[in-house]
Amino acid sequence: EDETETPAGRTFAPPNVRRLARELGVDISSVSGSGPSGRVTEGDVREAAEGGNEETKGPK
């Protein structure tokens, strides 16, 4: 299980991905990232919006 949550709850994702998350109503801090070092990508957010990715990450 890919654990991407970082100290201080910081999520690493570029601005365009953050905006997409807001548009799709996805809480980006609960999306696990598949990008380099666990960076959250556009694909991760879209997957989460379809109900795939968001739950895969355990509570912290």
Place this chain on the structure above:
Amino acid sequence: MVVGDIATGTDVLVIGAGPGGYVAAIRAGQLDLDVTLVEKDAYGGTCLNHGCIPSKALITATGVAHEAGNAEAMGIHADPAIDMGGMMEWKDGVVDQLTGGVEKLCKANGVNLVEGIAEFDGENRARVAHGGDGQGSESIEFEHAIVATGSRPVEIPGFEFDGERVVSSREALSLESVPDSLVIVGAGYIGMELAGVFAKLGTDVTVVEMLDEALVGFADDLAKPVVDGMEDLGVEIRLGEAASDWEETGDGISVTTETDEGEETNYDCEKVLVAVGRQPVTDTLNLEAIGLEPDENGFLQTDDRARTDVENVFAVGDVAGEPMLAHKGMKEGQVAAEVVAGEASALDYQAVPAAVFTEPEIGTVGMTEAEAEEAGFEPAVGQMPFRASGRALTTGHTDGFVRIVADAESGFVLGGQIVGPEASELIAEIGLAIELGATLEDVAATIHTHPTLSEAVHEAAENALGHAIHTLNR
């Protein structure tokens, strides 16, 4: 309705045309909202008229003269004279060009411009009092309001601004002649920037600071090259001294300071410039009419959409809290306008950069090493001194360094601190890296032009990874 009291309606009422307000208004116009911008004084606000722009203009002009006058090492012999009137005229020209530009851009984007002082007059109504006799007032109905009333300089007891002996940065930026001597109260960025300007003009400058460090808020090793540079310019910096009083002497004034222990010192000077901070402006707004109240620091509290506690009222810029910097206000202005227009915008940036335009400059963005630790990261830190930079050597400015802070495990860039030539520009790349979630390796893998100062950013990233080429790795 009587003449002089016309009523209009608007989707968005923006109060204050500084960087926060004019950006909000222009963006709202672009989004096809009907927008009205009220300004009581001058387009561009503090920043364009009495802050960022005039200060940077004077910093450049005095810098050009000082640089050439101190370049014997490069084989340059010059003895530049600065004509204060000419310099101020040039500075005013720059300001006029920019404020005129803001006005034009507002109009081009369909913003209705109204001159006057706005105050709230109910939940969806404001009243604008026009300046001058008999100019009456105007009532404006609005759907949304964006408050962008900015800030003003803090006064300290006993040092009320009189524009003559006791001046704020505003008057200091428009002096007609070079003062022989100047005491600056406050070693924050405004005080230090102006200390440099006046020292280069030949003024005998003393900076007194209550705290025991200059440029508080910036790491010690960032402040040090600036303080050293000031001392090289002949500026005397007195820490741990609070300005307590002043009095007229024969041909000038004497400023008294007091230490924590009650020790007093007197400084004779021509003028005293008080630059101890700025406070938000809300007292002109009649906030009760809309049901708002400033917090204990005088700011209007906002959420991540720049919205206040009142659903249809937003606040942006200095009035909405720290950091009181123009670019933070611009971002808030943009977001507020977009939120009003129904877009999914938010203030979800990772970092607000800051710069100090002294010599050397300081530029910072994101976390310091200590802040990263505090946030639970295990930081990897890399540094590159400018004295090892080819470009810095060719410019003759080698003080300072670039530092980059990252999360050791993931490599994500968390922050950067730069002191040195063009620090205010170089910090932009680190800012982008932070927003993008870039890693040290990403920065290190990016080819940087040789010979440039930006190579020092690259090199600092390499250093954090343990394989810098142009400096030894720690």
Place this chain on the structure above:
Amino acid sequence: MVVGDIATGTDVLVIGAGPGGYVAAIRAGQLDLDVTLVEKDAYGGTCLNHGCIPSKALITATGVAHEAGNAEAMGIHADPAIDMGGMMEWKDGVVDQLTGGVEKLCKANGVNLVEGIAEFDGENRARVAHGGDGQGSESIEFEHAIVATGSRPVEIPGFEFDGERVVSSREALSLESVPDSLVIVGAGYIGMELAGVFAKLGTDVTVVEMLDEALVGFADDLAKPVVDGMEDLGVEIRLGEAASDWEETGDGISVTTETDEGEETNYDCEKVLVAVGRQPVTDTLNLEAIGLEPDENGFLQTDDRARTDVENVFAVGDVAGEPMLAHKGMKEGQVAAEVVAGEASALDYQAVPAAVFTEPEIGTVGMTEAEAEEAGFEPAVGQMPFRASGRALTTGHTDGFVRIVADAESGFVLGGQIVGPEASELIAEIGLAIELGATLEDVAATIHTHPTLSEAVHEAAENALGHAIHTLNR
């Protein structure tokens, strides 16, 4: 074995200590390889001794003097004099400091330094001839060789360099006195940079260029502000004229040029500087011994690991092909060393930035609009003129613009072109954006410090998205 012909062995033999070679050697040392660096002349190669560094030093010094001498508009009155000897001494000091630094860094990273001319002497052996009488030679066995022999200025027929009347950039950067008049053959970046230096020194400069544009390779609208700036400095630029001959006159020389139509013009001058390009150096290497041959342009061809056709031989820097720029060579040097050490490195960068240090400067990285179209993208282009930048206005340098090129559909940043103040530094941020696959929105969403020139990068991105604040959107 006779004295003076000692044999040693090494994992990696690096030939040439310019930016390509010294970076390769240092990186190899960091990776715990046994590395030997052979240099026949001076540490730092062309770049530090006769190229990037001395040229930028003279650009700064003449720039400081020129700026102060032409700042009446800012209220500054100065009449700076440049003492050529003092300036050259300063420049030499900068060079010495950097070349000394390179030597020290090599040693600190465990690089064995050998002085002499290296040539191949079999598949795994090179011979190093030491300079001077009776100093003999040395045979070095190697596992891997990295060729970093750089380039030299191209000579044109009839204009053999004599160091006196017909000079290359190398001599031009070390003149003892200011020539009254100078013809520069070639309006490439080296010719234009030096035209600016000499014009600011008071030399009567004429640039003749065979092609019908200056700064070929850079877009017309990037070259134009530079050409205009040169003309303001009094530089005469003659396009479509090829230098065909020269002869001594009474107290100087006369250079003849010829147009395509055969029209001749004569220019009287003190010296002629030929700067028509640079060619790779391979003739000193005895390449046959290792089974290599340069391509038709004289370069050693390499793959994306900087490897030549011979498995254990790498080539980096100018000798390995265009663009002949120091930072490209450094990257190749790094990758070659890492590949030798068994790392998964490759030359897989997206873009190599380039800069021209004229006034205004040019900085470019990645694709132009035309290149993006050619590559099959539908480009979105945004621009921000510096005359709308507050920071540019406060520096007095408002010529030029920032342009950003992206893929319209995805928003991915593909390139940037900047002409204006600090273009060489500002391009770094766009370079990072390209490498990271950042979008226009990412750049636009990043807060940039106010007032800075880097805001123009932000604004160009906003403009490409159709919602710039400080300029009208096209």
